[in-house]
Amino acid sequence: MCKYCEINPKTKLGRDYYRDDYVDPDEIKETVGSDGIEFTYIDCKNHPALIISHPDPECYSQEIDEIFINNCPWCGRKLTKEHENER
Numbered sequence: 001m002c003k004y005c006e007i008n009p010k011t012k013l014g015r016d017y018y019r020d021d022y023v024d025p026d027e028i029k030e031t032v033g034s035d036g037i038e039f040t041y042i043d044c045k046n047h048p049a050l051i052i053s054h055p056d057p058e059c060y061s062q063e064i065d066e067i068f069i070n071n072c073p074w075c076g077r078k079l080t081k082e083h084e085n086e087r
Contacts, residue, residue, distance in 0.1 A: 001072075001075065001077050002072060002074050002075035002077070003015050003020065004017060004041070004042065004072065004074045004075075005042055005072035005074065005075060005077050005079060007042065007044050008022045008023075011023070011025060012043065012044045012045045013025065013041055013042070013043055013044070013045075014041045014042035014043070014044075015041060016039050016040065016041050017040040017041065017074075018038060018039070018040060023039060023041045028053060028062075031053070031062055032060070032061060032062065033055035033056050033058070033059040033060045033061045033062055034055070034059050034060070035055075036055055036059070037055075038052070038053065038054045038055070039051065039052070039053040039054075040052050040053075042069070042072065042079070043066075044079065047068055047080075048068070048069050048070065048079035048080060049066045049067060049068050049069060050066075050067045050069050050073055051064060051065070051066055052064070052065040052067075053065075
C-alpha cells in the first residue's frame with residue numbers, strides 16, 4: 001500500500017498526488033478554473049476511480065475526469081476487494 005491509495009475512512013477519498021495530503025471535498029467544490037489548481041486522487045465512494053480535476057480550457061471552471069480502476073496507479077495494490085469490505 002502506498003500513501004495515495006490509503007483511503008480516508010470518513011470521506012472515502014485518497015491523498016492528492018500533488019499535495020501529499022488527503023483531499024478535502026469542500027475545497028474541491030470551492031475551486032474554480034482561474035485558480036489553476038489540479039487534483040488527482042482515488043475516490044472509493046462507489047467504485048474505485050482515479051479522479052483528475054483540472055481547469056477547463058478557458059479557466060472558468062473545473063473539469064473532472066473519472067477513470068474507473070481496479071488497482072492503484074502508483075503501487076498496483078488491488079482496490080476492488082478492499083472497497084467491498086468497506087461497505
